[in-house]
Amino acid sequence: MTVPDKTKADFVETFEDLHTDENSLNGPLEPQQATCALINKIESGEHWYTALLDVINLWSVPYEEIDGVTYHYLIDGEAFNWLLLAQRLLDEILTIAPNNEIEKLLLYGIAPMDITEAEFARLIGGPKYRAHLNFQYGVTVEEVILLSAELELEKAGVLSNTGKEPPDVLAYQRVYGKSLAELQIIYATQTGIHIGKEISQNSFQRFIYWLSKYRLRNSEPARLASDTRKALSLISRMENHRKRRFT
Template sequence: MSIWRTATETIGDRYNNYFIDGEAFDWLLMAERLINVAGDLIPKDERETLLFTGRFPESFDAEGFRDLLGVQKHSGYLNYFYGVVVEEALQLAVEREVHKREVSNGNQYQDDFTEEAFFRIYRRGRTELFQDFCDQMGYPDASSMSLSQCKEFLYWLFKHRVHISDKAKIASDTRKGMAQLQELANAQPNSTAIGYAPEQP
Protein backbone atom coordinates (compact mmCIF):
# COMPACT_ATOMS: atom_id res chain seq x y z
CA MET A 1 0.00 0.00 0.00
CA SER A 2 2.79 2.42 0.80
CA ILE A 3 3.97 2.50 -2.84
CA TRP A 4 0.50 2.91 -4.39
CA ARG A 5 0.32 6.28 -6.17
CA THR A 6 -3.12 6.43 -7.82
CA ALA A 7 -5.54 8.59 -5.81
CA THR A 8 -8.65 7.75 -7.85
CA GLU A 9 -9.58 5.34 -10.61
CA THR A 10 -12.61 4.00 -12.42
CA ILE A 11 -12.96 0.25 -12.85
CA GLY A 12 -15.90 -0.61 -15.07
CA ASP A 13 -18.77 1.50 -13.77
CA ARG A 14 -17.27 1.92 -10.32
CA TYR A 15 -15.40 5.04 -9.23
CA ASN A 16 -12.85 4.48 -6.47
CA ASN A 17 -11.62 7.48 -4.48
CA TYR A 18 -8.78 6.27 -2.28
CA PHE A 19 -7.80 9.73 -1.02
CA ILE A 20 -10.90 11.78 -0.23
CA ASP A 21 -10.21 15.48 -0.79
CA GLY A 22 -6.56 14.48 -1.18
CA GLU A 23 -6.37 14.00 2.60
CA ALA A 24 -8.41 11.06 3.90
CA PHE A 25 -7.08 7.64 2.95
CA ASP A 26 -9.70 4.88 2.55
CA TRP A 27 -7.37 1.96 3.20
CA LEU A 28 -10.10 -0.67 3.15
CA LEU A 29 -11.19 0.38 -0.33
CA MET A 30 -7.61 0.05 -1.53
CA ALA A 31 -7.30 -3.29 0.24
CA GLU A 32 -10.35 -4.50 -1.69
CA ARG A 33 -8.72 -3.35 -4.93
CA LEU A 34 -5.47 -5.19 -4.19
CA ILE A 35 -7.25 -8.31 -2.96
CA ASN A 36 -9.24 -8.50 -6.18
CA VAL A 37 -5.96 -8.45 -8.11
CA ALA A 38 -4.35 -11.05 -5.84
CA GLY A 39 -7.29 -13.42 -6.24
CA ASP A 40 -6.70 -16.90 -4.85
CA LEU A 41 -3.28 -15.97 -3.47
CA ILE A 42 -5.19 -14.87 -0.36
CA PRO A 43 -7.39 -17.50 1.36
CA LYS A 44 -11.11 -16.86 0.90
CA ASP A 45 -11.90 -16.72 4.62
CA GLU A 46 -9.15 -14.14 5.22
CA ARG A 47 -10.37 -12.03 2.28
CA GLU A 48 -13.94 -12.04 3.54
CA THR A 49 -12.95 -11.31 7.14
CA LEU A 50 -10.92 -8.28 6.11
CA LEU A 51 -13.41 -6.85 3.62
CA PHE A 52 -16.57 -7.48 5.66
CA THR A 53 -15.27 -6.66 9.14
CA GLY A 54 -12.13 -4.58 8.57
CA ARG A 55 -10.23 -6.99 10.81
CA PHE A 56 -6.95 -8.65 9.98
CA PRO A 57 -6.42 -12.42 10.18
CA GLU A 58 -4.90 -13.61 13.45
CA SER A 59 -1.59 -14.33 11.74
CA PHE A 60 -1.18 -10.68 10.71
CA ASP A 61 0.88 -8.36 12.89
CA ALA A 62 -1.52 -5.43 13.28
CA GLU A 63 1.18 -3.49 15.13
CA GLY A 64 3.08 -3.30 11.86
CA PHE A 65 0.14 -1.84 9.94
CA ARG A 66 1.43 1.70 10.34
CA ASP A 67 4.75 0.74 8.76
CA LEU A 68 2.91 -1.09 5.98
CA LEU A 69 0.99 2.06 5.10
CA GLY A 70 3.90 4.43 5.36
CA VAL A 71 3.87 7.81 7.10
CA GLN A 72 1.79 9.71 4.53
CA LYS A 73 -0.93 7.09 4.11
CA HIS A 74 -1.14 6.43 7.86
CA SER A 75 -1.68 10.14 8.43
CA GLY A 76 -4.31 10.01 5.69
CA TYR A 77 -5.96 7.06 7.40
CA LEU A 78 -6.25 9.03 10.64
CA ASN A 79 -8.02 11.74 8.65
CA TYR A 80 -10.36 9.10 7.21
CA PHE A 81 -11.03 7.44 10.54
CA TYR A 82 -11.99 10.64 12.34
CA GLY A 83 -13.43 12.44 9.31
CA VAL A 84 -15.57 9.62 7.91
CA VAL A 85 -15.93 6.71 10.34
CA VAL A 86 -16.26 8.72 13.56
CA GLU A 87 -18.29 11.45 11.82
CA GLU A 88 -20.90 8.93 10.72
CA ALA A 89 -21.02 7.47 14.23
CA LEU A 90 -21.47 10.96 15.70
CA GLN A 91 -24.49 11.54 13.47
CA LEU A 92 -26.02 8.27 14.63
CA ALA A 93 -25.35 9.10 18.29
CA VAL A 94 -27.05 12.50 18.02
CA GLU A 95 -29.99 11.05 16.07
CA ARG A 96 -30.48 8.56 18.90
CA GLU A 97 -30.38 11.37 21.46
CA VAL A 98 -33.05 13.28 19.53
CA HIS A 99 -35.16 10.14 19.16
CA LYS A 100 -34.95 9.39 22.87
CA ARG A 101 -36.01 12.94 23.74
CA GLU A 102 -38.92 12.87 21.30
CA VAL A 103 -40.19 9.55 22.61
CA SER A 104 -40.01 10.83 26.18
CA ASN A 105 -42.11 13.81 25.05
CA GLY A 106 -44.76 11.52 23.62
CA ASN A 107 -43.73 11.69 19.94
CA GLN A 108 -43.57 8.00 19.06
CA TYR A 109 -44.45 8.20 15.38
CA GLN A 110 -41.65 10.26 13.83
CA ASP A 111 -38.90 8.00 12.50
CA ASP A 112 -36.50 10.42 10.79
CA PHE A 113 -34.53 12.77 13.01
CA THR A 114 -31.77 13.56 10.52
CA GLU A 115 -32.56 17.24 10.06
CA GLU A 116 -32.67 18.02 13.78
CA ALA A 117 -29.52 15.99 14.41
CA PHE A 118 -27.74 17.98 11.70
CA PHE A 119 -28.87 21.26 13.24
CA ARG A 120 -27.40 20.14 16.55
CA ILE A 121 -24.08 19.10 15.04
CA TYR A 122 -23.60 21.50 12.12
CA ARG A 123 -26.04 24.35 12.93
CA ARG A 124 -27.77 23.80 9.58
CA GLY A 125 -30.08 21.14 8.16
CA ARG A 126 -28.91 18.20 6.08
CA THR A 127 -30.82 19.27 2.97
CA GLU A 128 -29.16 22.69 2.88
CA LEU A 129 -25.70 21.33 3.64
CA PHE A 130 -26.03 18.56 1.09
CA GLN A 131 -26.97 21.04 -1.61
CA ASP A 132 -23.96 23.20 -0.73
CA PHE A 133 -21.74 20.12 -0.94
CA CYS A 134 -23.10 19.13 -4.35
CA ASP A 135 -22.70 22.67 -5.68
CA GLN A 136 -19.13 22.89 -4.40
CA MET A 137 -18.16 19.48 -5.78
CA GLY A 138 -19.99 19.93 -9.07
CA TYR A 139 -22.41 17.04 -8.60
CA PRO A 140 -25.54 18.04 -10.55
CA ASP A 141 -27.66 14.97 -9.74
CA ALA A 142 -27.96 14.96 -5.97
CA SER A 143 -30.52 12.15 -6.01
CA SER A 144 -28.06 9.40 -6.97
CA MET A 145 -24.88 9.37 -4.91
CA SER A 146 -22.25 6.66 -5.10
CA LEU A 147 -20.68 5.20 -1.97
CA SER A 148 -17.52 7.20 -2.66
CA GLN A 149 -19.54 10.41 -2.89
CA CYS A 150 -21.33 9.63 0.37
CA LYS A 151 -17.93 9.30 2.05
CA GLU A 152 -16.87 12.58 0.47
CA PHE A 153 -19.96 14.22 1.97
CA LEU A 154 -19.12 12.87 5.43
CA TYR A 155 -15.58 14.21 5.21
CA TRP A 156 -16.89 17.56 3.95
CA LEU A 157 -19.23 17.71 6.94
CA PHE A 158 -16.38 16.86 9.30
CA LYS A 159 -14.31 19.77 7.99
CA HIS A 160 -17.33 22.06 8.20
CA ARG A 161 -17.92 21.04 11.83
CA VAL A 162 -14.29 21.63 12.77
CA HIS A 163 -14.47 25.06 11.14
CA ILE A 164 -17.55 26.18 13.10
CA SER A 165 -16.76 24.57 16.48
CA ASP A 166 -14.42 25.44 19.32
CA LYS A 167 -11.85 22.94 20.58
CA ALA A 168 -13.96 21.79 23.52
CA LYS A 169 -16.95 21.04 21.26
CA ILE A 170 -14.75 19.21 18.75
CA ALA A 171 -13.28 17.03 21.50
CA SER A 172 -16.72 16.35 22.98
CA ASP A 173 -18.16 15.35 19.61
CA THR A 174 -15.19 13.08 18.93
CA ARG A 175 -15.68 11.29 22.24
CA LYS A 176 -19.38 10.90 21.49
CA GLY A 177 -18.67 9.43 18.07
CA MET A 178 -16.04 7.06 19.47
CA ALA A 179 -18.41 5.91 22.21
CA GLN A 180 -21.08 5.19 19.60
CA LEU A 181 -18.57 3.22 17.52
CA GLN A 182 -17.61 1.14 20.53
CA GLU A 183 -21.25 0.48 21.32
CA LEU A 184 -21.83 -0.73 17.76
CA ALA A 185 -18.74 -2.91 17.88
CA ASN A 186 -19.86 -4.49 21.17
CA ALA A 187 -23.34 -5.16 19.81
CA GLN A 188 -22.13 -6.48 16.45
CA PRO A 189 -18.66 -8.04 16.84
CA ASN A 190 -18.50 -9.00 13.15
CA SER A 191 -19.39 -5.58 11.79
CA THR A 192 -17.05 -2.96 10.33
CA ALA A 193 -18.00 -0.50 13.09
CA ILE A 194 -14.37 -0.06 14.07
CA GLY A 195 -12.24 -2.67 12.31
CA TYR A 196 -8.68 -1.38 12.43
CA ALA A 197 -8.73 1.66 14.69
CA PRO A 198 -5.82 3.91 15.64
CA GLU A 199 -4.64 3.98 19.22
CA GLN A 200 -6.47 6.55 21.29
CA PRO A 201 -4.43 9.32 22.94
Protein backbone atom coordinates in the same frame (compact mmCIF):
# COMPACT_ATOMS: atom_id res chain seq x y z
CA MET B 1 -7.01 16.38 10.53
CA THR B 2 -5.12 17.78 7.55
CA VAL B 3 -1.79 16.43 6.40
CA PRO B 4 1.12 18.88 6.83
CA ASP B 5 2.21 20.42 3.51
CA LYS B 6 5.40 18.39 3.13
CA THR B 7 3.64 15.16 4.09
CA LYS B 8 0.77 15.90 1.71
CA ALA B 9 3.23 16.58 -1.11
CA ASP B 10 5.07 13.32 -0.41
CA PHE B 11 1.79 11.41 -0.34
CA VAL B 12 0.42 12.87 -3.57
CA GLU B 13 3.78 12.23 -5.20
CA THR B 14 3.53 8.59 -4.15
CA PHE B 15 0.09 8.35 -5.74
CA GLU B 16 0.59 10.31 -8.93
CA ASP B 17 4.07 11.25 -10.01
CA LEU B 18 6.40 8.27 -9.63
CA HIS B 19 6.63 5.19 -11.84
CA THR B 20 8.49 1.91 -11.59
CA ASP B 21 9.35 -1.16 -13.63
CA GLU B 22 6.63 -3.80 -13.73
CA ASN B 23 8.62 -6.38 -11.77
CA SER B 24 10.05 -3.96 -9.20
CA LEU B 25 8.83 -3.54 -5.63
CA ASN B 26 11.28 -0.72 -4.99
CA GLY B 27 9.04 2.08 -6.22
CA PRO B 28 5.40 3.11 -6.74
CA LEU B 29 3.20 0.78 -8.76
CA GLU B 30 0.52 1.43 -11.36
CA PRO B 31 -2.69 -0.64 -10.94
CA GLN B 32 -1.71 -3.52 -13.25
CA GLN B 33 1.77 -3.64 -11.74
CA ALA B 34 0.27 -3.71 -8.25
CA THR B 35 -2.03 -6.61 -9.11
CA CYS B 36 0.86 -8.61 -10.57
CA ALA B 37 3.06 -7.82 -7.58
CA LEU B 38 0.38 -8.93 -5.11
CA ILE B 39 -0.21 -12.22 -6.91
CA ASN B 40 3.53 -12.88 -7.19
CA LYS B 41 4.14 -12.21 -3.50
CA ILE B 42 1.32 -14.53 -2.40
CA GLU B 43 2.34 -17.30 -4.80
CA SER B 44 5.89 -16.96 -3.46
CA GLY B 45 4.64 -17.85 0.02
CA GLU B 46 4.03 -14.49 1.70
CA HIS B 47 0.84 -14.16 3.74
CA TRP B 48 -1.80 -12.39 1.68
CA TYR B 49 -2.41 -9.70 4.32
CA THR B 50 1.17 -8.47 4.65
CA ALA B 51 1.55 -8.76 0.87
CA LEU B 52 -1.55 -6.59 0.48
CA LEU B 53 -0.26 -3.91 2.85
CA ASP B 54 3.13 -3.89 1.15
CA VAL B 55 1.52 -3.37 -2.26
CA ILE B 56 -0.77 -0.67 -0.85
CA ASN B 57 2.37 1.12 0.32
CA LEU B 58 3.56 1.28 -3.30
CA TRP B 59 0.20 2.01 -4.95
CA SER B 60 0.44 5.17 -7.07
CA VAL B 61 -3.10 6.07 -8.22
CA PRO B 62 -5.40 8.30 -6.10
CA TYR B 63 -8.54 7.25 -7.98
CA GLU B 64 -9.69 4.88 -10.72
CA GLU B 65 -12.67 4.50 -12.99
CA ILE B 66 -13.79 0.88 -13.20
CA ASP B 67 -16.84 -0.12 -15.22
CA GLY B 68 -18.02 3.48 -15.29
CA VAL B 69 -17.68 3.99 -11.53
CA THR B 70 -15.00 6.28 -10.08
CA TYR B 71 -13.31 5.06 -6.90
CA HIS B 72 -11.62 7.79 -4.86
CA TYR B 73 -9.01 6.15 -2.65
CA LEU B 74 -7.68 9.55 -1.61
CA ILE B 75 -10.24 12.21 -0.60
CA ASP B 76 -9.22 15.85 -1.07
CA GLY B 77 -5.58 14.83 -1.29
CA GLU B 78 -5.72 14.16 2.46
CA ALA B 79 -7.82 11.19 3.58
CA PHE B 80 -6.87 7.67 2.47
CA ASN B 81 -9.56 4.97 2.37
CA TRP B 82 -7.24 1.98 2.53
CA LEU B 83 -10.06 -0.57 2.81
CA LEU B 84 -11.55 0.64 -0.48
CA LEU B 85 -8.19 0.09 -2.15
CA ALA B 86 -7.87 -3.25 -0.36
CA GLN B 87 -11.22 -4.35 -1.79
CA ARG B 88 -10.12 -3.38 -5.29
CA LEU B 89 -6.89 -5.38 -4.98
CA LEU B 90 -8.41 -8.36 -3.19
CA ASP B 91 -10.95 -8.82 -5.97
CA GLU B 92 -7.96 -10.00 -8.01
CA ILE B 93 -6.83 -12.74 -5.61
CA LEU B 94 -10.05 -14.48 -4.54
CA THR B 95 -8.80 -17.76 -5.99
CA ILE B 96 -5.50 -17.74 -4.07
CA ALA B 97 -6.47 -16.36 -0.64
CA PRO B 98 -9.02 -17.53 1.97
CA ASN B 99 -12.31 -15.86 1.10
CA ASN B 100 -13.59 -16.03 4.68
CA GLU B 101 -10.58 -14.01 5.88
CA ILE B 102 -11.03 -11.48 3.08
CA GLU B 103 -14.73 -11.13 3.95
CA LYS B 104 -13.96 -10.46 7.62
CA LEU B 105 -11.45 -7.78 6.68
CA LEU B 106 -13.68 -5.98 4.20
CA LEU B 107 -16.99 -6.28 6.07
CA TYR B 108 -15.87 -6.01 9.69
CA GLY B 109 -12.32 -4.64 9.58
CA ILE B 110 -10.96 -7.80 11.18
CA ALA B 111 -7.42 -8.57 10.05
CA PRO B 112 -6.39 -12.23 9.65
CA MET B 113 -3.36 -11.72 11.90
CA ASP B 114 -2.46 -9.60 14.90
CA ILE B 115 -0.08 -6.78 14.05
CA THR B 116 0.60 -3.65 16.05
CA GLU B 117 -0.49 -0.23 14.90
CA ALA B 118 3.18 0.65 14.46
CA GLU B 119 3.71 -2.38 12.21
CA PHE B 120 0.61 -1.51 10.18
CA ALA B 121 1.95 2.03 9.74
CA ARG B 122 5.34 0.69 8.65
CA LEU B 123 3.81 -1.68 6.11
CA ILE B 124 1.58 0.87 4.35
CA GLY B 125 4.15 3.66 4.74
CA GLY B 126 4.21 6.87 6.75
CA PRO B 127 2.43 9.21 4.30
CA LYS B 128 -0.40 6.76 3.62
CA TYR B 129 -0.73 5.98 7.32
CA ARG B 130 -1.08 9.65 8.22
CA ALA B 131 -3.68 10.06 5.49
CA HIS B 132 -5.41 6.91 6.83
CA LEU B 133 -5.70 8.66 10.20
CA ASN B 134 -7.28 11.63 8.42
CA PHE B 135 -9.87 9.22 7.02
CA GLN B 136 -10.45 7.67 10.44
CA TYR B 137 -11.19 11.01 12.09
CA GLY B 138 -12.67 12.82 9.10
CA VAL B 139 -14.95 10.04 7.86
CA THR B 140 -15.27 7.14 10.31
CA VAL B 141 -15.61 9.25 13.46
CA GLU B 142 -17.79 11.80 11.66
CA GLU B 143 -20.20 9.06 10.56
CA VAL B 144 -20.44 7.86 14.15
CA ILE B 145 -21.07 11.42 15.38
CA LEU B 146 -24.11 11.45 13.10
CA LEU B 147 -25.12 7.98 14.27
CA SER B 148 -24.84 9.08 17.90
CA ALA B 149 -27.08 12.08 17.20
CA GLU B 150 -29.57 9.82 15.41
CA LEU B 151 -29.71 7.44 18.39
CA GLU B 152 -30.27 10.36 20.76
CA LEU B 153 -33.15 11.59 18.61
CA GLU B 154 -34.68 8.11 18.52
CA LYS B 155 -34.36 7.88 22.29
CA ALA B 156 -36.10 11.25 22.61
CA GLY B 157 -39.01 9.83 20.64
CA VAL B 158 -38.97 12.12 17.61
CA LEU B 159 -40.68 9.39 15.61
CA SER B 160 -43.84 10.10 17.57
CA ASN B 161 -43.96 13.58 16.04
CA THR B 162 -45.85 13.16 12.79
CA GLY B 163 -44.67 15.16 9.82
CA LYS B 164 -41.05 15.32 10.98
CA GLU B 165 -38.07 14.05 9.07
CA PRO B 166 -36.69 10.68 10.26
CA PRO B 167 -33.92 10.77 12.90
CA ASP B 168 -31.12 9.98 10.42
CA VAL B 169 -32.03 13.17 8.51
CA LEU B 170 -32.69 15.31 11.59
CA ALA B 171 -29.27 14.30 12.91
CA TYR B 172 -27.62 16.70 10.44
CA GLN B 173 -29.48 19.66 11.93
CA ARG B 174 -28.50 18.53 15.42
CA VAL B 175 -24.80 18.15 14.61
CA TYR B 176 -24.19 20.94 12.08
CA GLY B 177 -26.95 23.43 12.84
CA LYS B 178 -28.31 23.19 9.29
CA SER B 179 -30.63 20.77 7.55
CA LEU B 180 -29.32 18.09 5.24
CA ALA B 181 -30.81 19.95 2.27
CA GLU B 182 -29.03 23.17 3.27
CA LEU B 183 -25.73 21.35 3.72
CA GLN B 184 -26.06 19.72 0.32
CA ILE B 185 -26.54 23.14 -1.29
CA ILE B 186 -23.46 24.54 0.46
CA TYR B 187 -21.48 21.46 -0.54
CA ALA B 188 -22.52 21.80 -4.17
CA THR B 189 -21.67 25.51 -4.17
CA GLN B 190 -18.21 24.93 -2.71
CA THR B 191 -17.24 21.75 -4.57
CA GLY B 192 -19.38 21.70 -7.71
CA ILE B 193 -20.60 18.23 -6.69
CA HIS B 194 -24.36 17.76 -6.52
CA ILE B 195 -25.79 14.98 -4.36
CA GLY B 196 -28.89 13.29 -5.72
CA LYS B 197 -31.28 10.86 -4.09
CA GLU B 198 -29.02 7.97 -5.11
CA ILE B 199 -25.43 8.23 -3.87
CA SER B 200 -22.59 5.72 -3.79
CA GLN B 201 -20.82 4.93 -0.54
CA ASN B 202 -17.63 6.47 -1.92
CA SER B 203 -19.39 9.73 -2.84
CA PHE B 204 -21.11 9.79 0.55
CA GLN B 205 -17.74 9.46 2.28
CA ARG B 206 -16.43 12.44 0.33
CA PHE B 207 -19.46 14.41 1.56
CA ILE B 208 -18.87 13.25 5.13
CA TYR B 209 -15.23 14.36 4.98
CA TRP B 210 -16.38 17.78 3.82
CA LEU B 211 -18.87 17.85 6.71
CA SER B 212 -16.09 17.11 9.20
CA LYS B 213 -14.26 20.22 8.01
CA TYR B 214 -17.48 22.23 8.09
CA ARG B 215 -18.03 21.18 11.71
CA LEU B 216 -14.48 22.11 12.68
CA ARG B 217 -14.93 25.58 11.20
CA ASN B 218 -18.37 26.29 12.60
CA SER B 219 -18.72 24.56 15.98
CA GLU B 220 -17.74 25.78 19.42
CA PRO B 221 -14.67 23.97 20.86
CA ALA B 222 -16.68 22.54 23.76
CA ARG B 223 -19.29 21.15 21.36
CA LEU B 224 -16.56 19.71 19.14
CA ALA B 225 -15.01 17.92 22.09
CA SER B 226 -18.36 16.66 23.37
CA ASP B 227 -19.47 15.27 20.00
CA THR B 228 -16.11 13.59 19.46
CA ARG B 229 -16.15 11.99 22.93
CA LYS B 230 -19.64 10.59 22.30
CA ALA B 231 -18.54 9.16 18.97
CA LEU B 232 -15.39 7.57 20.37
CA SER B 233 -17.41 6.04 23.22
CA LEU B 234 -19.89 4.58 20.74
CA ILE B 235 -17.05 3.27 18.56
CA SER B 236 -15.57 1.56 21.63
CA ARG B 237 -18.90 -0.13 22.41
CA MET B 238 -19.30 -1.23 18.80
CA GLU B 239 -15.74 -2.58 18.79
CA ASN B 240 -16.36 -4.57 21.97
CA HIS B 241 -19.55 -6.02 20.48
CA ARG B 242 -17.68 -7.00 17.33
CA LYS B 243 -14.95 -8.72 19.35
CA ARG B 244 -17.50 -10.71 21.35
CA ARG B 245 -19.20 -11.77 18.12
CA PHE B 246 -16.04 -13.15 16.54
CA THR B 247 -14.33 -14.69 19.58
